[in-house]
Amino acid sequence: MRQNHAVDCPFKPVAGGITAPMGFRAGATSCGIKNPEVMRLDLAMVYSDYKTRAAACFTTNKVKAAPVRVSSQHVKNGDVRAVVVNSGNANACTGPRGIADAKAMTKSAAEHLDLDMQQVMVCSTGIIGMPMPVERILPKMGELTMGLSSRGSDRAARAIMTSDTKPKSYAIEVECDGCVFRVGGIAKGAGMICPNMATMLAVITTDAAVELSELRRATQAAVDQSFNRITIDGDTSTNDTVIVLSNGASDLPLIKSKGPCVEIFRAALRRVMMELAKMIVRDGERVTKFVEIRVKGARTHNDAKNVAEAVAKSTLVKCSWYGGDPNWGRVMHAVGYADARVREELVDIYFGGVCAAKGGLPSGAPMKELEKITRKPQFALTIDLNLGEADYNVYTTDLSEAYVDFNSSEYSAAVHAKRQQGLV
Amino acid sequence: MRQNHAVDCPFKPVAGGITAPMGFRAGATSCGIKNPEVMRLDLAMVYSDYKTRAAACFTTNKVKAAPVRVSSQHVKNGDVRAVVVNSGNANACTGPRGIADAKAMTKSAAEHLDLDMQQVMVCSTGIIGMPMPVERILPKMGELTMGLSSRGSDRAARAIMTSDTKPKSYAIEVECDGCVFRVGGIAKGAGMICPNMATMLAVITTDAAVELSELRRATQAAVDQSFNRITIDGDTSTNDTVIVLSNGASDLPLIKSKGPCVEIFRAALRRVMMELAKMIVRDGERVTKFVEIRVKGARTHNDAKNVAEAVAKSTLVKCSWYGGDPNWGRVMHAVGYADARVREELVDIYFGGVCAAKGGLPSGAPMKELEKITRKPQFALTIDLNLGEADYNVYTTDLSEAYVDFNSSEYSAAVHAKRQQGLV
Numbered sequence: 001m002r003q004n005h006a007v008d009c010p011f012k013p014v015a016g017g018i019t020a021p022m023g024f025r026a027g028a029t030s031c032g033i034k035n036p037e038v039m040r041l042d043l044a045m046v047y048s049d050y051k052t053r054a055a056a057c058f059t060t061n062k063v064k065a066a067p068v069r070v071s072s073q074h075v076k077n078g079d080v081r082a083v084v085v086n087s088g089n090a091n092a093c094t095g096p097r098g099i100a101d102a103k104a105m106t107k108s109a110a111e112h113l114d115l116d117m118q119q120v121m122v123c124s125t126g127i128i129g130m131p132m133p134v135e136r137i138l139p140k141m142g143e144l145t146m147g148l149s150s151r152g153s154d155r156a157a158r159a160i161m162t163s164d165t166k167p168k169s170y171a172i173e174v175e176c177d178g179c180v181f182r183v184g185g186i187a188k189g190a191g192m193i194c195p196n197m198a199t200m201l202a203v204i205t206t207d208a209a210v211e212l213s214e215l216r217r218a219t220q221a222a223v224d225q226s227f228n229r230i231t232i233d234g235d236t237s238t239n240d241t242v243i244v245l246s247n248g249a250s251d252l253p254l255i256k257s258k259g260p261c262v263e264i265f266r267a268a269l270r271r272v273m274m275e276l277a278k279m280i281v282r283d284g285e286r287v288t289k290f291v292e293i294r295v296k297g298a299r300t301h302n303d304a305k306n307v308a309e310a311v312a313k314s315t316l317v318k319c320s321w322y323g324g325d326p327n328w329g330r331v332m333h334a335v336g337y338a339d340a341r342v343r344e345e346l347v348d349i350y351f352g353g354v355c356a357a358k359g360g361l362p363s364g365a366p367m368k369e370l371e372k373i374t375r376k377p378q379f380a381l382t383i384d385l386n387l388g389e390a391d392y393n394v395y396t397t398d399l400s401e402a403y404v405d406f407n408s409s410e411y412s413a414a415v416h417a418k419r420q421q422g423l424v
Numbered sequence: 425m426r427q428n429h430a431v432d433c434p435f436k437p438v439a440g441g442i443t444a445p446m447g448f449r450a451g452a453t454s455c456g457i458k459n460p461e462v463m464r465l466d467l468a469m470v471y472s473d474y475k476t477r478a479a480a481c482f483t484t485n486k487v488k489a490a491p492v493r494v495s496s497q498h499v500k501n502g503d504v505r506a507v508v509v510n511s512g513n514a515n516a517c518t519g520p521r522g523i524a525d526a527k528a529m530t531k532s533a534a535e536h537l538d539l540d541m542q543q544v545m546v547c548s549t550g551i552i553g554m555p556m557p558v559e560r561i562l563p564k565m566g567e568l569t570m571g572l573s574s575r576g577s578d579r580a581a582r583a584i585m586t587s588d589t590k591p592k593s594y595a596i597e598v599e600c601d602g603c604v605f606r607v608g609g610i611a612k613g614a615g616m617i618c619p620n621m622a623t624m625l626a627v628i629t630t631d632a633a634v635e636l637s638e639l640r641r642a643t644q645a646a647v648d649q650s651f652n653r654i655t656i657d658g659d660t661s662t663n664d665t666v667i668v669l670s671n672g673a674s675d676l677p678l679i680k681s682k683g684p685c686v687e688i689f690r691a692a693l694r695r696v697m698m699e700l701a702k703m704i705v706r707d708g709e710r711v712t713k714f715v716e717i718r719v720k721g722a723r724t725h726n727d728a729k730n731v732a733e734a735v736a737k738s739t740l741v742k743c744s745w746y747g748g749d750p751n752w753g754r755v756m757h758a759v760g761y762a763d764a765r766v767r768e769e770l771v772d773i774y775f776g777g778v779c780a781a782k783g784g785l786p787s788g789a790p791m792k793e794l795e796k797i798t799r800k801p802q803f804a805l806t807i808d809l810n811l812g813e814a815d816y817n818v819y820t821t822d823l824s825e826a827y828v829d830f831n832s833s834e835y836s837a838a839v840h841a842k843r844q845q846g847l848v
Contacts, residue, residue: 060761061757061761062760062761062768063759063766063768063771063784064760064768092753092756092757093753093756093768093781093785093786094785095769095783095784095785127753128753128754128756128757129752129753129756129781129785129786130786238756238760315739329514329516329517329551329552329553330552332487332516332517332552332553332662333485333487333516333552333661335486335487336485336486336487336488336662337485337486342486342487344487344517345519357517357553359519360519361517361518361553362517362554399739
């Protein structure tokens with residue numbers, strides 16, 4: 001049965017997250033980074049027992065956090081044995097001290113693991129503009145490396161959470177040419193999620209061996225088709241990072257751009273990233289709906305993308321979803337201001353399978369049927385421009401009152417907490 | 425004393441709004457456009473006793489409401505004697521029937537005023553995608569024209585309100601070369617307010633005589649410096665229209681592009697539009713703060729504009745203002761993803777006069793001083809990129825829980841109301 005299943009669909013979901021691929025270990029510990037009085041898991045590590053080939057994508061924001069600057073240098077060598085990730089502080093807008101702190105974290109990890117510091121990458125997530133409390137992190141590095149385990153994925157996934165309500169982890173086993181390899185990953189998201197790598201971190205591992213140039217290409221392509229297709233609030237952050245480590249611990253021969261199994265590998269990487277991306281959207285800060293926007297019939301790929309993103313980012317459209325309101329007129333107005341060729345009299349809009357507007361006009365569908373869709377916690381919105389063949393999908397959420405409340409006092413609260421602790 | 429005052433500042437605020445300029449009359453009536461059981465003022469008219477020169481700016485949204493399509497044709501002749509404005513229905517996404525309805529409104533007004541229908545413009549504001557109830561509007565046109573009065577500005581300003589909480593009206597008297605002219609206006613805004621003429625309507629009158637080419641240039645320039653500098657939620661609408669009517673009823677000689685008084689006229693038009701624009705922002709749907717964003721030190725005008733608009737449109741930044749939170753890190757991240765040249769280590773951020781970040785790093789200013797600013801209902805946020813000489817200002821608001829709630833069920837509510845009335 002399992003064999004048949006594998007033939008029908010080559011991807012079999014498996015447990016183990018980032019440690020599902022062979023030769024990877026992970027772990028986490030508590031440093032009190034955000035608040036020394038509240039010890040929760042906030043420092044994670046992913047480690048490969050073997051030499052790796054590594055690829056990464058970083059934020060396009062011109063304000064780049066210190067760990068982004070340091071890690072983008074370290075990944076250039078292509079051999080990354082460990083990734084250190086902390087939550088609770090973004091180490092962004094922290095100047096030369098921030099760079100020194102990020103380097104100190106890689107150096108400390110490297111010493112404990114007997115590696116070169118260039119073989120260690122670092123990611124941070126949390127508040128912007130506060131100095132990194134390395135004095136609370138570095139003393140815990142030994143404990144962290146000692147605790148690395150082939151069952152440590154879940155702890156690591158928990159340690160990188162900020163406002164996430166659930167750890168995000170996914171892994172698959174893949175058969176190809178009679179061999180088996182695995183791809184696994186963990187991610188954190190929530191808030192500031194938008195195409196172009198908004199505040200989200202993901203670390204992906206695979207025990208397939210992949211040629212470095214192919215790994216880089218496949219990573220960028222998979223990110224474009226997964227993490228860059230999700231948006232919660234249209235903001236892009238200073239810290240976004242996706243890292244892929246390939247250690248070749250499986251028995252599969254080296255995957256090359258024109259060799260066997262390359263298509264399956266690319267699809268597997270895309271699948272893992274897509275599953276993690278959807279988990280991020282579903283767990284958006286205090287939002288209540290998961291909406292897939294499908295634009296079709298556009299003249300060009302860019303037209304389709306611009307329409308999808310304009311609708312996904314419209315606060316008025318997002319508010320209407322929050323109320324379960326099938327307000328297709330607001331969708332029309334967002335379509336109309338997108339940077340794309342649009343002919344109003346050709347636009348069709350569907351909620352789920354029900355046509356709300358045909359040729360830019362009310363379809364006459366009963367309100368009850370439309371509301372039956374938009375009141376669901378998850379639905380698809382299809383926009384057919386009827387001008388061409390290009391399409392584009394994004395995954396997004398509504399905008400809730402709780403989101404606004406939740407995001408209204410982060411900085412004040414952080415500073416006041418520090419003051420109470422006598423730290424400022 | 426009044427003469428001295430006029431010398432120091434050539435603009436003297438006066439009462440009378442759109443009927444402050446000589447030779448203009450206005451009025452309003454109730455048609456029950458939104459709901460026939462709730463009779464509120466919802467149909468307004470502005471009328472000039474004399475031949476005019478007219479100019480207008482319309483929405484850049486590619487989905488254009490029927491009244492926008494009809495009025496943009498009618499203004500081409502340059503002589504517009506009357507403007508009819510309704511609230512409660514946008515007549516957008518209504519197809520050929522919508523065009524016929526908009527034309528019927530201009531035709532009916534023209535018949536009652538003994539004008540050609542091309543001399544009448546029409547504006548609509550309200551819900552998108554519902555047929556215009558002209559059967560309730562046309563029978564009231566006679567009453568509307570009979571009620572036109574040189575004291576009718578306030579009723580007209582009230583009739584064009586939708587979710588606005590206050591009527592918006594402003595007028596000034598201007599001395600130039602020993603003569604006096606007046607500029608007055610009414611506007612409606614609230615919700616979907618954004619640069620590029622978001623859902624806002626304004627009608628401006630002046631009794632100065634202005635050459636048509638100059639009037640068109642001055643109108644576009646004044647709109648760019650006022651209504652296009654305000655944003656509440658970043659959405660642009662299907663109906664935005666600014667109309668300027670010049671009837672020459674004052675004793676001032678014709679204003680030409682290179683003649684005397686032209687600079688004063690341009691400044692007067694800008695002043696009236698700017699005051700109306702600020703009133704619109706202050707009355708944004710259920711928002712609690714009025715924020716002026718001043719970007720300076722940009723390399724180019726476009727860089728300054730893109731940074732100001734990115735910050736003004738960031739939902740995370742707007743949420744932080746709602747909480748009175750001086751979260752300059754979120755401002756930095758929005759600056760970083762704007763399409764502009766930015767060097768993180770040069771960026772200074774000020775709330776009011778207090779520096780929050782210097783060279784991209786925390787300034788060390790006490791939190792209490794920063795919060796004293798951000799907790800005010802109105803403050804300025806200054807971003808100095810320190811890269812050049814270009815600057816740009818926008819006026820915007822926070823994003824509140826009440827805004828989300830208020831915008832979550834417009835369409836459902838409208839359809840259910842119609843159903844209750846037995847109209848669908």
